[in-house]
Amino acid sequence: MRRILVTGAAGFVGGHVLPLLAATGARVAGIGRGAPRGLPEGVAYESIDLLDEAALTAFVARFRPTEILHLAGLASVGQSATGPGQTWRVNVNGLMNLVAAVAAVPGCTLFFVSSGEVYGSAFLAGHALTEEAEPLPRNTYARSKWVGEQVLHDLLPRIGVKLVVLRPFNHIGPGQDERFVVASFAGQIARIEAGRAPPVLEVGNLSSYRDFLDVADVAGAYVDLIGRSESLADGSVFNISSGVPRTIASVLDGLRARARVPFEIRIAPERVRPNEIPLAAGDASRLHEATGWQPRVAWDDALTRVLDDARARLAPAEG
Structure with missing residues (x-):
């Protein structure tokens, strides 16, 4: 075994x-x-x-x-x-x-x-x-x-x-902590929705392309x-990797479309990395050839899972 x-x-x-x-x-x-x-x-x-x-x-x-x-x-x-x-x-x-x-x-x-x-x-x-x-x-x-x-x-x-x-x-996904960009966005949105934070979401560089x-x-x-x-x-x-680079701005747009309340976006200098790579993506052809692997979770579903998880983490403290 x-x-x-x-x-x-x-x-x-x-x-x-x-x-x-x-x-x-x-x-x-x-x-x-x-x-x-x-x-x-x-x-x-x-x-x-x-x-x-x-x-x-x-x-x-x-x-x-x-x-x-x-x-x-x-x-x-x-x-x-x-x-x-x-x-x-x-x-x-x-x-x-x-x-x-x-x-x-x-x-x-x-x-x-x-x-x-x-x-x-x-x-x-x-x-x-x-x-x-x-x-x-x-x-x-x-x-x-x-x-x-x-x-x-x-x-x-x-x-x-x-x-x-x-x-x-x-x-990205349920259980990720807010040191990572998508979890950070989702956590901030959840707190704004719950009235635990003002309706302002802090971001870093939104123009970079990343592979999620x-x-x-x-x-x-x-x-x-x-x-x-x-x-x-x-x-x-x-x-x-997915081989599909997405801008951080497009990821935020996807989460914003799922938010239950409106909010403003503010660039926080401490969230901006110096000398950021403009595009980072990987080719996973070797993995596909070895195992047949390919991504199965639709991107829309992935974003929904992250935001629902952020909301659920707040739920125990309510009431």
Whole structure:
């Protein structure tokens, strides 16, 4: 039986991928910081910090995974800019601890969740990038992920562990926190609708084009690839992306059309990133060829899910 370990299982994507993995019939375990939002039946979970090398090593040796989906890490570009030291500690030191732990389970496959952010300045080409593009990361978060890829390419062959690198682009959905742009818009709209904030929505740069997916499609891509782990080549790299760049302004327009009350839009200087890439999009043809994957959640449905989730989060405090 497959034994699949998910790190960062209590996070945004973990909550969506665990039920899909459990439905495959595999034995599934998750580790992370804090408690998950809801644990599928039959899935084991322990609260373990990746920086706790002893606890991590003991858990991996005990569970002996055949596949590991490494979601854990600091994923916010903005947070990495204000706390670069912590980003490097979690995203690289934590990864090194995981490498030390998986030395006990040669033959397993590590699916490393990197990021489309690693392409950085390569996006200046102005079109959707394939995995052949040279990564030129432009921020701390992206650099930590690119270094993580290099660390794994160097170390995993020495311990007999196969590597598959996943480079997801922007994804949205229920459970995402407001450090991310679409969740921020939805949260602000929900508070305005509930009368808990003035009718003014703060934004950053709205002209940039980004590649968005619903988190359900991203989780589905992970599960599809894990299901084919034996046939994937060591060192494989897969973009997970829609290939359809959208302006942030168009995303906001879609949410505004779903809002129950009118509001003004105000540019907040602290939300504007300097030297923003004008267009960032990925070509996921390799993923489609390997698994048949393609996005299934309609964009309108994805936006509705995000806004409904933001409203639901306010509901417990009402009355």
